Amino acid sequence: MGTANFDFDEEVVIVTGGSSGIGRATALEFGRAGATVIVADVRRDPKDLGEDLPTDEAIADLGATAEYVETDVSDPDEVASVVEAAREYGGVDVMVNNAGLYRGGSVTDLSVDDLNAMLGVNVRGVFLGTKLAANDMLERDDPGAVVNTASISSSFAQHAQIGYDATKGAVRMLTRTAALELGDTGVRVNAVAPGQIATEFSDGWTEEAQEAAAGEADPGEAFLKSIPMGRAGFPEDVAPAVCYLASDAAGYTTGELLHVDGGWSVC
Numbered sequence: 001m002g003t004a005n006f007d008f009d010e011e012v013v014i015v016t017g018g019s020s021g022i023g024r025a026t027a028l029e030f031g032r033a034g035a036t037v038i039v040a041d042v043r044r045d046p047k048d049l050g051e052d053l054p055t056d057e058a059i060a061d062l063g064a065t066a067e068y069v070e071t072d073v074s075d076p077d078e079v080a081s082v083v084e085a086a087r088e089y090g091g092v093d094v095m096v097n098n099a100g101l102y103r104g105g106s107v108t109d110l111s112v113d114d115l116n117a118m119l120g121v122n123v124r125g126v127f128l129g130t131k132l133a134a135n136d137m138l139e140r141d142d143p144g145a146v147v148n149t150a151s152i153s154s155s156f157a158q159h160a161q162i163g164y165d166a167t168k169g170a171v172r173m174l175t176r177t178a179a180l181e182l183g184d185t186g187v188r189v190n191a192v193a194p195g196q197i198a199t200e201f202s203d204g205w206t207e208e209a210q211e212a213a214a215g216e217a218d219p220g221e222a223f224l225k226s227i228p229m230g231r232a233g234f235p236e237d238v239a240p241a242v243c244y245l246a247s248d249a250a251g252y253t254t255g256e257l258l259h260v261d262g263g264w265s266v267c
Contacts, residue, residue: 018096
C-alpha cells in the first residue's frame, strides 16, 4: 500500500487543541510536511500516555518551526491572539479547529453548566477559528483551508451524549455554511468526523481504548462490535485525513464531512 507524502513547506498552520490526542498527531504530521505550526491549547504538556515532550518541542526536533500559544478557544481575544501569532510568520494558511470538550449526560440530567462549557469550546471555538482565520486569509488575498474536527456524533445520536452530539452537529453545519459563504473566495472549509479514537479526550472508555488499540488488552465485544475494521482508531489515523483536506489534493473539495471511523458509520 502506498503512503501519503504532504508538502506544506513555507505554510503556516494553526492547530487548536494541539497538545494532545488528535491535535498533537495532526500538528506533528504538518511539522513532518515542513509547515510552521502554531500549537494552540489551554495547556502545553501532553496528556497522552507515554508522552512527555510538548508538541512544539517535538515538532522542533523534526526540524520544523513551531510555537505554543496558550489559548482558550471559547475566548475571542485569545483566538485573535493565535491568529496574530501566525501573522508573525506570514499569516494563516491552514486553520485546524480541533479543540474539543466532552461532558456526558442525558437530556434529563445534563447540567446547563456542562452544556454551556461544550458550546463554548465545540461551537463558539470552531466559529471563532473559522471566522478569524478566513478574515486573515482574505485580508492578505491568500485563500487557504479550514479543517474542523467534527465527530460521528455530528450525524448519529448516542446515548447519554445529548450535549456533545448537539455541539458536534453544530460543527457539521458551521462547516457546511462557511463553505457555502466562502466558496467564491477560494477559502475551503471541511471537517473530519473521527469515530472511537484512543485518546485521553474523554473519561471512562479512553484508557481501555488505548490499551485495546495497542493490542495490549482484549477490547471486548461491547466496545468494538460496531466497528467493521475491528479496532479503535489512533490519532495517527485521523491526522493524514486532516492534511489531505488542507492540501491541494483536495482543492475542489469544500463543505465535506470525512468520516475516519473504521466503518462505524456504515453499520
